[in-house]
Amino acid sequence: MEWAWTALAHHLPSDPAVWDPSGVEAAVARHQSDLVLVPEQPAPDIAWRAAAFLHTLAVCPALESPMNEFYAAAATRSYLRVAGAEQLPSPEVLGDLVEAAKLGRADVAAVAEELRAHIQEPPPLDAATAPGEVPG
Numbered sequence: 416m417e418w419a420w421t422a423l424a425h426h427l428p429s430d431p432a433v434w435d436p437s438g439v440e441a442a443v444a445r446h447q448s449d450l451v452l453v454p455e456q457p458a459p460d461i462a463w464r465a466a467a468f469l470h471t472l473a474v475c476p477a478l479e480s481p482m483n484e485f486y487a488a489a490a491t492r493s494y495l496r497v498a499g500a501e502q503l504p505s506p507e508v509l510g511d512l513v514e515a516a517k518l519g520r521a522d523v524a525a526v527a528e529e530l531r532a533h534i535q536e537p538p539p540l541d542a543a544t545a546p547g548e549v550p551g
Contacts, residue, residue: 438477442468446494461498462534465491466526469509473516487513495534504533 472487515521
């Protein structure tokens with residue numbers, strides 16, 4: 416959870432009041448979920464986790480300022496970078512996704528699908544690959 420607050424401090428040009436910290440807590444908890452209830456549904460991937468984080472911040476704004484949308488986009492981009500995405504969506508794409516989620520035009524699945532079109536996930540590690548090694 417600390418990374419979400421660090422992203423807030425790092426990306427915002429001022430020190431906005433956090434009116435509802437539960438919005439950030441909810442976004443972090445939602446992106447960590449591994450629960451799959453529908454048999455045909457794939458396990459959460461980086462795009463789904465980033466989408467869950469972005470969507471929650473868009474619909475549960477934590478800040479008292481108009482910087483909520485900027486925070487949602489910037490923190491999601493930071494998450495994708497730390498999670499190992501090799502290609503990142505542009506700030507404009509993320510801004511559009513935040514707006515679509517905020518207005519109810521995109522759910523988590525739609526945001527994740529759009530993110531998958533803009534990111535390149537790292538290759539999965541297999542049992543034969545030691546941490547820090549390049550899979551081969």
